[in-house]
Amino acid sequence: MAKKIYDIMPPKVAQKARVAPMVVKRKRAVKKEAPVFTAEKLQTTSATIEKRGFPKKELLIGGGVVALLLAVYLYGALARATVEIAPKTQTLNFQEKISADTSYENVNLLKKIIPARVLTQEKQGSQEFPATGSASNDGKAAGTIKVYNKVSPVTPITLKAGTHFLSDSGKYFISLDRIVIPAAKGNAPGSVDVRVEAEQSGTEYNIGASKFSVPKLSGTAYYYGIWAESKSAMAGGYTGSVKKVSKDDLSGAKDVLTKKLLAEAEALLREKISPDEILLDDAVSKTTVSALADATEGAVAGSFNETASVKVSGLVFKKEDIQKFAKLYAQSKLAEGSALRDELLDASYEVDTVDMQAGVAKMNLKVLGTSYHFIDTHALGGSLTAKNAGQIQAAIEGQYGVEVLTVKTHFWPFWVSKAPKDKNKIKIELIFE
Structure with missing residues (x-):
């Protein structure tokens, strides 16, 4: 039978033609082919995207709201105010007689006494000296x-x-x-x-x-x-002639040796003093306990030995005690409502008399300092909240009047024009000119 040839296969024939190979090649692995997008499908997708559009308006509105909220927060959270107040000052100059006394342990303002203590150092030594006298032999x-x-x-x-x-x-x-x-x-x-x-x-x-x-x-x-x-x-x-010990030899040897030992004893005494203590130069006692030569006047000898023992005592007191007394004394002389600038307080003294046996030194004390009208910066901060610079200046001048020379207010950040409502964010500084 003659075989039919088709230019275009009928549907049934075409279906048979496609099914037949699948039966023969069932056991072979079937390769998956990548999907093929037709021009019609691509056009459909592009059209869909163009219809949706980008949400620019919504983003701008949302960003503006966030920025506004952030600005409101920062305005309250970052706002700071610094108020600089220059108080009127007054120079202080006082003089008083005080005592450094070893019988006291604490500063006594009423009796004008600061505590003191006595340090003692002993030193012994000997030295050989030549005889300078001469005698007939x-x-x-x-x-x-x-x-x-x-x-x-x-x-x-x-x-x-x-x-x-x-x-x-x-x-x-x-x-x-x-x-x-x-x-x-x-x-x-x-x-x-x-x-x-x-x-x-x-x-x-x-x-x-x-x-x-x-x-x-x-x-x-x-x-x-x-x-x-x-x-x-x-x-x-x-x-002939020989050397002999003269009277001048004996007195000179004693003088030289005792001076040397006293200097050494004083140096050792000063080493005992702590850095916060003061040893008054006029309150140092130097005593020769003993001095003896192993030869007598007129003894024939080329040299002799001198032995001596000395004692040095000093009256010392603490720097902080004289500063403490000066501060208490100055404060006792202040007018009501005034305060003392501690950092400018200066105390100087001169020794009048010293009694080492009694352990007392009389001194002339001079106190220099500066005072100003007391300003309660902690309480003042609460009265300056939510005020602008002019209102702050008016409030301070109204409370302290002529006791304040100048008032300067600084706000931060730059857009802030009033002090925060929180007084803890208001810093008050005293500026002394």
Whole structure:
């Protein structure tokens, strides 16, 4: 049978043609094809968007409402006011006599006393000093002579201590003891050994063996019957000088050492003072407890040692106590309704008298300061709420009058023209010109 060929397949044939392949290829994976948009569908979608439009009007209205609410909030939340008040001031100048007393522990305005305490520092030390005095160190020659007695008629002879004997070389020697010379026996003269010393010092008295006469017996019958002889040379005669401790040496050593120890003791005392304490220069007591040298005046020595002990005491008080007294004193002199500018308060003092034993120092106190009419900034803030600059100035001047020199008000942010209703957002500052 001849096969039919169709240019356009009939619907039934076309359906069969499409179904047949699906039966054969059932088990194969079917590829999904991307959707195809026809021109007709695209035109429909674009037309729909154009019909809806962008909501510009609604956004503008909503944004305006939000901005208005935000502005109202910021106006109330950010609003601040600063009021600067320059009060009228008055200079203060007071003078008073006060005491720093160790028997008090607190400032006493009524008795005009501030507390004080006494600090004490002791110091001991020694130092060697040279002797500057000089003394003769001459030596006298000495030796032994034998004195003979050949007086006739025979008799013992007694000579006193200090009898002079003259050598054949012209040197005088003196007996040191009383002499008793035995009488002669027959042709043998009586004799005795005697210790003698040269009348003067010097090496020229170191003479050799010599014969001696007794000058005081000259012109008497005893002169030729009494004589002396030495068998050995005299020795020990010399001249020289040595150092000795003088009165000036002792006083100078004491002065030098005690001054040195007192300076060291005062330095140690000042180290004990805390930074907030004051040591009055005129309230420092310096005492020499003891001073002793190991040599006496006239002692022959090249040097000597001086030992001393000293004590330094000082009266101190606290800076804060004198400032506290000055503040209390100035406040007691203020007119009613006035206040004191603490930062400008100045207290100076001069020492009048000091009694370290009693622990009291009398001083002249001078107090300088500045006062102004008291302005209660906390209470004032509540009366300035919701007021403009002019109203604020009028309110302050109405309350304090001539006690206020100037009033300046600053608002923030720039668009604010009145003080906030919340007084805590109003800052009041006192400005002193």
